[in-house]
Amino acid sequence: MKLARLAVDRPVTMYMFYLAVILLGFVSLRELSVDLLPDISYPRLSVVTNYAGVAPEEIETLITAPLESAVSRIPGLRRVKSISKEGVSLLTLEFDWGTDMDFTMLHTREQLDNARDRFPEDAESPTIIPLDPQSRPIMTLALAGDRTLLELKELAEELIKPRLEQIEGVGSAEITGGVERQIQVEADPRKLALYGLTLEDVARRVDAFNRNLQGGTIRKGTFKYALRVVGEFESLDEIGEIGLLVTKEGGVVRLRDVATVRDGIEERQGMTRLDGAESVGLLVRKESGANTVKVTRLVREVIAQIRAENPGITLSVVNEQAKTIEDAIGAVSDELIQGAILAFLTLLVFLQEWKTPLIIGTVIPISVIGTFSLLFFGDVTLNIMSLGGLALGVGMLDDCAVVVSENIFRHRTLGKGLKEAAYVGTREVGPAVVSTALTTIVVFLPVIYVQGVAGQLFKDTALTVTFALLASLLVSLTLIATLQSRQFDFGVGKEERRRWTWGLGKFPVAERPLYAVFKAAGFLLTLLLSFLVQLFAFAAHILSLPFRPVLRAVFTGFNRVYGRFIDRYRRFLRWSLDHKGRIMAGTLVFFAVTFALGGLVRRELMPRMETTAFELDLKMPVDFSFEQTTEMAVMLESHIRGLAPVKTVLSQVGIVSGMESADPDISVNSTRLFVEVRKPKQLEEVLDAARERLAQFPDVAYTILREQSTVSQFLALSTAEIGLQIKGRELDRLKDIAGDLVARLARIPGVADVATNIGEGKPEFLVTVDKEALKRYPGLSPSTIGSFLVSAVRGRVATQFREMEKKYDILVRLEEASRENIEALLGETLPFEGRAVPLRDLVSYEVVRGPREIRRENQEREVLVTANLKGRKISEVAPAVDKAIASLRLPADYRVVWSGEREEMSRSFRSLALALILAALLTYMIMAAQFESLVHPFIVMFTLPMGASGAILALLVTGGTFNVISIIGLVVLIGIVVDNATVKIDYTNQLRRGGLPLREAVEEGSHVRLRPILMSTGSTLVGLVPMALALERGAELMQPLAVVVIGGLLFSTFLTLVLIPVVYEWVESRKG
Helix, strand or coil, X not given: CXXXXXXXXXXXXXXXXXXXXXXXXXXXXXXXXXXXXXXXXXXXXXXXXXXXXXXXXXXXXXXXHHHHHHHCCCCCEEEEEEXXXXXXXXXXXXXXXXXXXXXXXXXXXXXXXXHHHHCCCCCCCCEEEECCHHHCCCEEEEEEECCCHHHHHHHHHHHHHHHHHCCCCEEEEXXXXXXXXXXXXEECHHHHXXXXXXXXXHHHHHHHCCCCEEXXXXXXXXXXXXXXXXXXXXXXXXXXXXXXXXCCCCCEEEHHHHEXXXXXXXXXXXXXXXXXXXXXXXXXXXXXXXXXXXXXXXXXXHHHHHHXXXXXXXXXXXXXXXXXXXXXXXXXXXXXXXXXXXXXXXXXXXXXXXXXXXXXXXXXXXXXXXXXHHHHHCCCCECHHHHHHHHHHCCXXXXXXHHHHHHHHHHHHCCCCHHHHHHHHHHHHHHHHHHHHHHHHHCCHHHHHCCHHHHHHHHHHHHHHHHHHHHHHHHXXXXXXXXXXXXXXXXXXXXXXXXXXXCCCCCCHHHHHXXXXXXXXXHHHHHHHXXXXXHHXXXXXXXXXXXXXXXXXXXXXXXXXXXXXXXHHHHHHHHHHHCHHHHHHHHHHHHXXXXXXXXXXXXXXXXXXXXXXXXXXXXXXXCCCHHHHHHHHHXXXXXXXXXXXXXXXXXXXXXCCHHHHHCCCCCCCEEEEEEEECCHHHHHHHHHHHHHHHCCCCCCEEEEEECCCHHHHHHCCCCCCEEEEEECCCHHHHHHHHHHHHHHHHCCCCEEEEEECCCEEEXXXXXEECHHHHCCCCCCCHHHHHHHHHHHHCCEEEEEEEECCEEEEEXXXXXXXXXCCXXXXXXXXXXXXXXXXXXXXXXXXXXXXXEXXXXXXXXXXXXXXXXXXXXXXHHHHHHHHHHHHHCCCCCCCCEEEEECHHHHHHHHHHHHHHHHHHHHHHHHHHHHHHHCCCCHHHHHCCHHHHHHHHHHHHHHHHCCEECHHHHHHHHHHHHHHHHHHHHHHHHHHHHHHCCCCHHHHHHHHHHHCHHXXXXXXXXXXXXXXXXXXXXCCCCHHHHHHHHHHHHHHHHHHHHHHHHHHHHHHHHHHHHC
16 A cells, blocks of 8 residues: 555654644634534524414414415425413424525515415514524523512613623523503593593504604705604603693693503513523524533623622522533533543453554544544534544544554564554555545444434534544555554664665755754754654653552463453364254344344433433413413422422423414413422422422423433424424314323323323313494494404503614503403593493493314324433333224324324334444445455444344343434444455455365464453453443433443344354355
8 A cells, every 4th residue: 555655654744644644633623613512504484473362263263274374385494383371472494404405494484475465464574483403592591689560670681691691602591570651541431531532542642752764855045954853752641641632622632641650560471480480581592503511601700790780789600501411411521531541441451452452542632633624624513422422432543543554553563664564554445445444434424314303413424433433444554554663762773774874865965954954953853753752652661660569460360361251262163063053043033033122222312311300380370360370380389499309490480482372382371480490309209399399289291301411402302301292173172182191191001291282271261242232333343342342451552652772562451450341441421522421331341261272284183292211211102102092982083193202213114224224334435345245244243233133232221212212323333344354254254275285274263363352352342331421410310322322233243253154154164
């Protein structure tokens, strides 16, 4: 190989190249963005349309149905989900992964604008909200202190929010909770009727008296002046002095004569509480692509400044994503370092000398550092998935180097010089090393075809492992040869000492100074590098002195065990070659038993991460007021706070922010409690206590959700672990089926918190206009009556009162006594053409209840039934759930289907099965190209069932599950387990081409390749041990992958040492 010759003959070139790689790697590491998960475009949009005061059934007919029809023509649309609630329509549009969301948003906006023509006139325009996991708050802050809630809210709006949004990387700071000032004009209906005035008249007059107008320019003498008419209110007293009309006697009726002006608080719909005290919350979101950890650090610095400037307030950090990220990244980083150290120690035990392990050990750090540069140029962030790929690869990075170094060492023992051994040894195994590296890399190509969120998440892992393996392959074929060809000794023997010369005689006189400069620079760099290597070797020598007796004992014990192993292996290999039938039959039986045991392995979508927090979502009875909801929430919050393990409780009662309106589970009679406990093991204790307390309130529906390991948030699945959809037409029939299913699920062991979304909505006063009565009042229409009732109860914002830079709404409505109940309201009169018309003569009413909400999927009605798991996995309860569904007596055109995690799991598992098949085929193709044979690669493919058997046994022993992570581990395993068999068969073929008989070639190839196989396998296994143990919080996500690879590689290696030679000899003997 020319590359090997270049590495041996041009050492300085190699040193400079890798010095540049290291330099660029550190610079790239400094610039890489750090986040928990990959930054991808999430293919989902939400469309929110408000139509205040309208019941769910009317929302479905007037708003939701036209919108669903309009958006159904958007390209790439996979699913449309809708929720019609009182006063709001919520649509969720799900698109195929890979859809251009910028173009899709423009197309969606165009379709929504076209549908707007079919809306009622007083319905608001649809609002598009992109559902992106990156838009979730990275920090939650709570503001409290010795000020009123109004003052705290204004402090947050005027000081804290602007300061936070000025920070580089902060996208927005949203304020939640608190109260809002409002100027309220409450009119007396009898006085309005006396003067023939309406609320509309009052609102128009208030608006007309609160205007500043620009009048252009006007000339005075030789100058032109801008003309500005100032008419805005300067004080609240001015509002009461507004003249509404002039009586026949010439008197002026002022606003204060018919109404009261109050400086009040806007009607509350939400509240934020922290540890029992009401507070103002702030949700900090980052810009897309910003470094979460860096942004959080800058936000904390600003928070410290704000605290110092305002000693009377408390601005605390309730929750921050950066802590989770730092824990997870730190855990994976520690695993990477620990794995590298263990791999080095393994090589040291095998080789029992320092130089070769140190040379091989350089592959890991240089490959990792070089990978950082590739990640930076590939626009991949440092996240738990990419670092997990590095931690996975750390045990594989030295595999190529082990094979190359061991072959160089073998040639040196045959009497070759340093340079010749380095060159010949690298060239001889170069093709096999490239082939083994490619077989590992190509298994990641099918990940591109993995559908759903699993494919998006693991692209970063695939890219990282690919980059790392390519870097290690390059280092193994170049730098290893360079270092192995050098003595690294100042005091070389006299026979090797050469007289150093400048060598200027062969250059023209004019070029000699320039050449001398480069010659001197090269000499100094070589001298410096040699000095550093020698210094490191000297330091290692001194530091190792206390450990030498221990190492000597370890080496002695290892040699004794290894010698016995080799002797027994040779005897067993000969016996196996003589009894091929028994070996192959035993192997088949082992495969059959193992794969049968595979059915016992439980299945789930993603591994559960250890957590110390959970979310409790409460839904009070629909006729609860906000005050009643608050009372219930405070009582439950106090109970939970009284539990010893509880550290913090953050409560959000009702609608606390504008973003909450897009959440279908949020309303004025809902509550969310975010509870953090002190230790993960205490979580179940607190959950059981919360369930026991909630059981005392059967009218309160609740859902418990363990802390969203941002992976779960990323999946954007149902908030519960079990989700079922009942589909059909009639809501009453759907409600009956849901009640029956809930009762059946509640009896299944391991199923908890069973709930359904169906239920009666708020009681409504259905007001009907008497059209016969209207005939007595020509010109009076139902629209006029409806507008009067809406203005009387809800009021109308006439204008805004400016004070300093703040603006406050001026709301005009009837006084409280006239709108506190329906009888009082209908007892009022409607001014019409100088007459006071009694409302009771024009309308009648009845109390009705509609549905709480109406859900649809792809324009078909559905009801959701949700539940959580308690001590069991989804695969364990799924058969019982399926049995409960089958026992339902469903009418025609009604059906029950899985949703949420089970649905995503089925899709991901199907695509991962395809990835496994493609990975095996690609691996076979590469080996066929290397061996120029269709048979030999087929022999190597026997290692795949060996690896799968080991993976199944490892999962059974450790109690693991088949999930997306562990199946990705099986894909990775395909590329790893074939490496040893590939190298063994390649060397056996070389021996046979050299003239050795079949049996001797098989035995010699197995013996010669035994040590490098054990070395590379051992270093890979121990390198993955820290990841498999997952001792730190945040490392659980990648644990199943390491367990699968360790189990599969361990079993496949021992079977490779015996079964591959047996099959190879059997196949080759048949040819002859």
